Amino acid sequence: MAYCCSSNFASSFALLRLNRPRRRKSRVAANHASVSLSDPFVLDIADKLEDSVSSYRSSSSSLLQKLRDSSSQSLLSQRWPSPKDEPYRFTDTSFLKSSQIIPASQPSIISLSLSSSASNIITIVDGHVVPSLSRLPSLPAKAFAGSVADIPSGALYEAVIAAAGELFHNGDLFWNLNGFGAPDLAVVYIPDGERMIEEPLHLRFCVVDAAEARSGRLPLSNPRILVVVGKGAELAIVEEHLGVESGEGNRYWSNSVVEILLEEGSKVSHSYVQKQSLNAAHTKWTFVRQEKCSSYELVDISTGGKLSRHNLHVEQLGSDTTTELSAFYVAHSDQIQDLHSKLVLDHPRGYSRQLHKCVVSHSSGHAVFDGNIKVNRFAQQTDAGQLTRTLLLAPRATVNVKPNLQIVADDVKCSHGAAISDLEEDQLFYFQARGIDPKTARDALLLSFGSEILARIPSEPYRKIIGDQVKELLTAS
Incomplete structure (x- = not known):
C-alpha cells in the first residue's frame, strides 16, 4: 500500500x-x-x-x-x-x-x-x-x-x-x-x-x-x-x-x-x-x-x-469573557455517563456558570462528574459558579462527583456545590394528596428536574425534538 x-x-x-x-x-x-x-x-x-x-x-x-x-x-x-x-x-x-x-x-x-x-x-x-x-x-x-x-x-x-x-x-x-x-x-x-x-x-x-x-x-x-x-x-x-x-x-x-x-x-x-x-x-x-x-x-x-x-x-x-456550561445526563442499565470539565480563567472580569444535572435510573447505572474551575492570579474580579445535582432512583445506583474550585486571585466571587438524592418524599406526597397516581407524579418530577437544562437550548425546533426524546427516556425508566 x-x-x-x-x-x-x-x-x-x-x-x-x-x-x-x-x-x-x-x-x-x-x-x-x-x-x-x-x-x-x-x-x-x-x-x-x-x-x-x-x-x-x-x-x-x-x-x-x-x-x-x-x-x-x-x-x-x-x-x-x-x-x-x-x-x-x-x-x-x-x-x-x-x-x-x-x-x-x-x-x-x-x-x-x-x-x-x-x-x-x-x-x-x-x-x-x-x-x-x-x-x-x-x-x-x-x-x-x-x-x-x-x-x-x-x-x-x-x-x-x-x-x-x-x-x-x-x-x-x-x-x-x-x-x-x-x-x-x-x-x-x-x-x-x-x-x-x-x-x-x-x-x-x-x-x-x-x-x-x-x-x-x-x-x-x-x-x-x-x-x-x-x-x-x-x-x-x-x-x-x-x-x-x-x-x-x-x-x-x-x-x-x-x-x-x-x-x-x-x-x-x-x-x-x-x-x-x-x-x-x-x-x-x-x-x-x-x-x-x-x-x-x-x-x-x-x-x-x-x-x-x-x-x-x-x-x-482575555478580559470580560463569558462562559456558560449546562449539562443533563441520563444513565440507565449498564451505562456510564461521564463528564470531565476544566475551565481556566486567566484575565480580569471573567464570568462563568456551570450547571450539571444527572439522573441514574438503574442499579447498574453509573454517573461521573469531575468539574474543575481554575482562577489564576491575574483573573481579578472574576465571578464563577459551579453546581452539580444528581438523582439516584435505584438501590446501588452510583455517582462519583468531584467539584473542584482553585482560586489564586484574591478579588473574586466564586462558589460551588453538590447535591445527591432520590426524589423527595414530600414532593411525591404533594402530588398524591391531590389525587395524582405515583407514576405520573414521579414522571412529572423527573421532567421538571431536566427541564431547566433543556430550556436553555436556544433553537425552539431542536428544543422540542430533544425534549420529546428525553421525556420518552425518563418516563420509560
Missing part, C-alpha cells in the same frame, strides 16, 4: 515500531518515573489506524498532516488509562480494552435516509464529510463549511491555518488517537462580523460501520472538526451524535474531537446531543479557546452509549 505521509510522521511512527519489542521486555524501566514507554495495546491500535488513513483523499492536507505528526509524537509516551490514573479513577474502560478494536471502513456509497429540519447541515459519516448529505443554503458570504480538502487556496486557507496554529494541543490518549487516526478534518470558518444565529448550523455525526453485539469487534471512527469564529461574529451550532444502523445492540466506538476558537467579541451558542447505541462507546473532547469579550454557551445532553465520556476544556484568554 502506498503511504501519503510526511517524513516527520513516517519517522515518528517508525520509531514507535522499532521500540516496541524492547519496551515490552523493559518492566524495570517501565516502573521508573523518568521513563515513559509505549503501551503495546495502544501501538496495535495505532498500527491499524496508520494503515487505514494513509490513502484517504484528505491526507494531502498540510493542516491534517500537522495534526497527525503532532499526535504520533505524543503516542510514543502514552499508555492505556487505568483506575490508577486520577482522571480515570471512576471511569471503567474495560469495555474498550476487552474488544477487538479495528478502524471503521471508509464509506463507499452513502444511501442513508436521515431526515432533518435543519436548513444548514454538515453530515460526517465515520469521520468523513459527506457532501451529498450536507446542505448550506444560509452560509454567510466568504464563510466555509466542509472538508479541509475542499478549502480553496488563498486568503481563506491562510486564515484557517493561522487560526489553527495554536490549537492541536496535546490531550489524553483518546485525543491523540483521534488526531492520529482522523480520516478527514471538517472545518467551519465564519468571517469577522458575520452572523449565523437564526438558522443554526447542524453538525451531524453518524456511525455506519458497526459490529454485531456478540462479535467482539469494535469499529473505531475518529471524526474531528475545527470551528473558527471571527471577530464580532456569531454562530449557533447543534452538534448531534448517533448511530444509524438498526438495532440498539450494535457495537462501535466513536472517538470525536471538536475544537472551537472564538476571536475577540464573538459569540457561540453550542447545543450538543449524544444518543449513540446503548452497546457503543462514545469518547469526546470539546476544546474551546475564547479571546476577550467573547461569549460561549454550551448545552450538553447525553443519554446514549454503554460508555460515554465527555472531556470539556475551556480557556478564557
Whole structure:
C-alpha cells in the first residue's frame, strides 16, 4: 500500500515500531518515573489506524498532516488509562480494552435516509464529510463549511491555518488517537462580523460501520472538526451524535474531537446531543479557546452509549469573557455517563456558570462528574459558579462527583456545590394528596428536574425534538 505521509510522521511512527519489542521486555524501566514507554495495546491500535488513513483523499492536507505528526509524537509516551490514573479513577474502560478494536471502513456509497429540519447541515459519516448529505443554503458570504480538502487556496486557507496554529494541543490518549487516526478534518470558518444565529448550523455525526453485539469487534471512527469564529461574529451550532444502523445492540466506538476558537467579541451558542447505541462507546473532547469579550454557551445532553465520556476544556484568554456550561445526563442499565470539565480563567472580569444535572435510573447505572474551575492570579474580579445535582432512583445506583474550585486571585466571587438524592418524599406526597397516581407524579418530577437544562437550548425546533426524546427516556425508566 502506498503511504501519503510526511517524513516527520513516517519517522515518528517508525520509531514507535522499532521500540516496541524492547519496551515490552523493559518492566524495570517501565516502573521508573523518568521513563515513559509505549503501551503495546495502544501501538496495535495505532498500527491499524496508520494503515487505514494513509490513502484517504484528505491526507494531502498540510493542516491534517500537522495534526497527525503532532499526535504520533505524543503516542510514543502514552499508555492505556487505568483506575490508577486520577482522571480515570471512576471511569471503567474495560469495555474498550476487552474488544477487538479495528478502524471503521471508509464509506463507499452513502444511501442513508436521515431526515432533518435543519436548513444548514454538515453530515460526517465515520469521520468523513459527506457532501451529498450536507446542505448550506444560509452560509454567510466568504464563510466555509466542509472538508479541509475542499478549502480553496488563498486568503481563506491562510486564515484557517493561522487560526489553527495554536490549537492541536496535546490531550489524553483518546485525543491523540483521534488526531492520529482522523480520516478527514471538517472545518467551519465564519468571517469577522458575520452572523449565523437564526438558522443554526447542524453538525451531524453518524456511525455506519458497526459490529454485531456478540462479535467482539469494535469499529473505531475518529471524526474531528475545527470551528473558527471571527471577530464580532456569531454562530449557533447543534452538534448531534448517533448511530444509524438498526438495532440498539450494535457495537462501535466513536472517538470525536471538536475544537472551537472564538476571536475577540464573538459569540457561540453550542447545543450538543449524544444518543449513540446503548452497546457503543462514545469518547469526546470539546476544546474551546475564547479571546476577550467573547461569549460561549454550551448545552450538553447525553443519554446514549454503554460508555460515554465527555472531556470539556475551556480557556478564557482575555478580559470580560463569558462562559456558560449546562449539562443533563441520563444513565440507565449498564451505562456510564461521564463528564470531565476544566475551565481556566486567566484575565480580569471573567464570568462563568456551570450547571450539571444527572439522573441514574438503574442499579447498574453509573454517573461521573469531575468539574474543575481554575482562577489564576491575574483573573481579578472574576465571578464563577459551579453546581452539580444528581438523582439516584435505584438501590446501588452510583455517582462519583468531584467539584473542584482553585482560586489564586484574591478579588473574586466564586462558589460551588453538590447535591445527591432520590426524589423527595414530600414532593411525591404533594402530588398524591391531590389525587395524582405515583407514576405520573414521579414522571412529572423527573421532567421538571431536566427541564431547566433543556430550556436553555436556544433553537425552539431542536428544543422540542430533544425534549420529546428525553421525556420518552425518563418516563420509560
